[in-house]
Amino acid sequence: MLLIADNLTVTNKAVQSGVAEKDPELIRELVRNCVAAGAQAIDINPGPLGRNPESTMTFLVDTVQAVTNLPVLIDTPNPRAIEAALRCCKHKAIINGFSLEPAKLEAVLPLAKEYNADIIGYLLRPDGHVPADAQERLQIAFSVYEALCTAGIDRERLIIDPIVVPVTWHNGNFQNREVLSVIRQLPDLLAFPVRTIAGLSNLTAAEGPRGKKLLIESAYVCMLAEAGLSMVLMNMLHKETVAAAKACRSLLHSSIFAWEEI
Amino acid sequence: MLLIADNLTVTNKAVQSGVAEKDPELIRELVRNCVAAGAQAIDINPGPLGRNPESTMTFLVDTVQAVTNLPVLIDTPNPRAIEAALRCCKHKAIINGFSLEPAKLEAVLPLAKEYNADIIGYLLRPDGHVPADAQERLQIAFSVYEALCTAGIDRERLIIDPIVVPVTWHNGNFQNREVLSVIRQLPDLLAFPVRTIAGLSNLTAAEGPRGKKLLIESAYVCMLAEAGLSMVLMNMLHKETVAAAKACRSLLHSSIFAWEEI
Numbered sequence: 001m002l003l004i005a006d007n008l009t010v011t012n013k014a015v016q017s018g019v020a021e022k023d024p025e026l027i028r029e030l031v032r033n034c035v036a037a038g039a040q041a042i043d044i045n046p047g048p049l050g051r052n053p054e055s056t057m058t059f060l061v062d063t064v065q066a067v068t069n070l071p072v073l074i075d076t077p078n079p080r081a082i083e084a085a086l087r088c089c090k091h092k093a094i095i096n097g098f099s100l101e102p103a104k105l106e107a108v109l110p111l112a113k114e115y116n117a118d119i120i121g122y123l124l125r126p127d128g129h130v131p132a133d134a135q136e137r138l139q140i141a142f143s144v145y146e147a148l149c150t151a152g153i154d155r156e157r158l159i160i161d162p163i164v165v166p167v168t169w170h171n172g173n174f175q176n177r178e179v180l181s182v183i184r185q186l187p188d189l190l191a192f193p194v195r196t197i198a199g200l201s202n203l204t205a206a207e208g209p210r211g212k213k214l215l216i217e218s219a220y221v222c223m224l225a226e227a228g229l230s231m232v233l234m235n236m237l238h239k240e241t242v243a244a245a246k247a248c249r250s251l252l253h254s255s256i257f258a259w260e261e262i
Numbered sequence: 263m264l265l266i267a268d269n270l271t272v273t274n275k276a277v278q279s280g281v282a283e284k285d286p287e288l289i290r291e292l293v294r295n296c297v298a299a300g301a302q303a304i305d306i307n308p309g310p311l312g313r314n315p316e317s318t319m320t321f322l323v324d325t326v327q328a329v330t331n332l333p334v335l336i337d338t339p340n341p342r343a344i345e346a347a348l349r350c351c352k353h354k355a356i357i358n359g360f361s362l363e364p365a366k367l368e369a370v371l372p373l374a375k376e377y378n379a380d381i382i383g384y385l386l387r388p389d390g391h392v393p394a395d396a397q398e399r400l401q402i403a404f405s406v407y408e409a410l411c412t413a414g415i416d417r418e419r420l421i422i423d424p425i426v427v428p429v430t431w432h433n434g435n436f437q438n439r440e441v442l443s444v445i446r447q448l449p450d451l452l453a454f455p456v457r458t459i460a461g462l463s464n465l466t467a468a469e470g471p472r473g474k475k476l477l478i479e480s481a482y483v484c485m486l487a488e489a490g491l492s493m494v495l496m497n498m499l500h501k502e503t504v505a506a507a508k509a510c511r512s513l514l515h516s517s518i519f520a521w522e523e524i
Contacts, residue, residue: 167512167519174516180488208521215509215524222484222506223513226442244484244506247477250429251485254436257429259470262477 001252002041003070003245004073005034006201008060010047019046024063024159031067034236038246042068043096043233044085051065054084061085073233074122075241079107086115088116094118095163100126100143109151120197121148122158123158123182134178137162138189145190159195159231160186168206172220176203176220183227195230200241218244225252263487263514264303266297266335267296270322272309281308281318286325288471293329296498301507304330305358305495306347307337314388316346323347335382335495341369348377356380359423362405371413382421382459383410385433386445393424399424400451403444407452421457421493422448429478430468438465438482445489457492462503465487480506488516 007030008015008111015028031042056094057076066074071092074085086093097120098108112119121144122136124130131137141160148158162182165175183196203220204213219240221232225248236242243262249260263372269292270277276288293304306322308315319338326334332356337348348355359382360370374381383406386392387397393399403422410420424444427437457511465482480503483494487510498504505524513523 094288165462170518172519173513178513191429212509212521212524215505216513218480219484219487219506219513221508222481223488225481226439226485244479244481246473248480251435251478251481252439256432257475262474 001245001249002226002231002240003038003236004041004043004197004231004233005037005197006043006045006233007065007111007236008042009045011076015060018058018063018093021100025150028067029058029064031064035068035070037239037242039070039236041071041073041231042081043073043075043179045173046081049076049081050076053078053081055194057085058088061088065090066108074117077104077108079111082108082111082139083115084119088112092118094120094159096120098144098147099120099124099128100140100147101128102126104117105147105151109147109153110114112157113151113153118157118159119153120149120161121145123160123162130165133174134181134185137178137182138185141186145194153191155192155194159197161197162197164198164200164202165215165222166205168208170187179192180223180227183224183229187228197209198224198229199230199234200224200232200234204238214238214240217241222248225249263491263507263511264302264493264494265300265498265504266460266493267293267299267301268304268305268307269296269494269498270304270444271307271337277322280325281321286321289322289325290329291327297330297332299498299501299504301332301498302503303333303335303354303356303389303493305335305337309337311340311343315343319343319347320350323350327352331366336379339366339370341373344370344373345377346370348373348379354380356382356421358420359384360409361386361390361400361404362409363390364388367409367413370449371409371415374419374513375413375415378419380419380421381415382423383407385422385424389498392427392437395436396443397446398442399444403448403451407456413515415473415494417452417454421459423459423461424448426460426462426482427465428467429465430470432463442489445486445491449490458490459493460491461497462484462486462494462496476500476502483507484510487511 018027073094075094075096098104099122123140162179280289335356335358337358360366406459424441
């Protein structure tokens with residue numbers, strides 16, 4: 001399971017002021033800290049983009065690339081910003097992402113094709129709502145897969161996000177168990193070892209005590225790992241959760257266990 | 263998932279000296295601490311029993327019962343000690359346990375029948391060795407189930423232990439993933455919601471740094487919980503592992519999530 005930093009988001013103050021003042025230093029520092037914590041890719045979520053989406057996105061990609069060669073996830077629904085990011089990406093780029101929403105299918109999928117990028121497909125209804133259960137997610141996964149193939153994109157480019165929901169939703173626990181089930185079933189459903197990604201921070205997005213949030217994150221990341229998740233998008237500065245995710249690697253790896261690797 | 267203390271074992275110094283000097287106070291203190299940490303049953307493992315197995319076992323059961331009404335697990339292969347414990351148990355008793363080893367089948371199963379006790383069946387080969395994989399464990403589970411029925415014991419009395427192995431075994435990770443698979447498959451195989459138990463401390467029984475052991479325990483206990491394990495036998499004084507197990511409950515419970523319950 002690869003660990004991907006979700007720290008570069010507009011809700012982070014360093015990112016906010018860095019973008020506002022076009023000052024890369026605070027953002028670079030954040031990226032360095034994520035890399036030091038073990039991040040294997042960096043998600044870039046610029047939030048709402050103003051009149052010039054290209055320049056903000058290019059600034060952020062360049063800032064990240066000044067610090068690391070790690071892959072970046074281009075986490076914006078704005079097609080102009082996605083294209084600008086793809087153009088300035090020197091290393092691996094992953095578009096995050098598309099759903100069955102017609103506008104996204106039309107605007108985002110062709111970019112993955114043109115720039116030969118990996119792309120995340122969200123298991124969301126065409127209207128943007130979260131599916132009711134695992135069964136509906138699997139149906140949507142098949143449509144997502146078909147849309148990708150129809151757009152002429154190699155299926156190995158696809159990464160599926162089954163959509164983790166906040167624990168505080170009235171059926172949050174049910175939904176998040178269904179997510180685990182979907183991760184287990186997807187390779188059989190699509191008949192190839194499709195990669196999966198999950199947004200761990202969404203789990204504890206609601207108000208709650210920090211210590212308990214870390215416990216919940218840590219417990220669920222272990223369940224995701226055991227279900228076979230390929231990539232987890234997470235706060236890399238949550239030391240406890242990162243430690244749990246790394247312990248899972250040691251436990252699940254087929255090579256001989258070594259205490260040193262944890 | 264119920265949390266069961268494995269702290270009352272002969273390797274614990276309080277238990278050792280308490281037994282040697284027939285002094286219950288240190289043992290009582292240990293039990294109180296386990297209960298305070300959230301133990302829902304107490305495993306009593308007296309270790310090798312001398313000439314008078316009955317008196318040691320009775321002393322330990324009485325000592326535990328002086329402090330708590332929680333169920334006790336009678337964790338000895340000695341039939342005389344098991345029977346002595348069953349006789350003095352005022353509350354729920356669980357025999358821990360039997361395997362397909364002929365001597366155990368003959369000596370231990372009739373005690374479960376006679377005293378109407380729950381009993382743990384180990385998924386071990388008749389020669390005491392650990393099975394090769396999930397498939398062999400499931401075959402053994404069926405034989406264990408048949409032996410229980412043949413002895414005239416109600417199937418609801420059965421609790422199956424699929425045998426967690428130390429991570430440091432050359433195929434430890436493989437074996438412990440097979441354990442998760444067995445826990446998931448057992449109810450279908452036996453066609454009833456059979457309960458399961460796992461010995462978490464066995465996972466990190468080998469030499470290793472304490473901090474890393476706690477991480478490994480915590481990660482694996484989350485995987486066990488998600489697989490549907492009914493009871494985990496664990497060191498209740500490992501605060502981090504207990505916290506992880508409790509977080510799993512909050513995540514897996516079908517009722518509405520509440521931060522307060524963690």
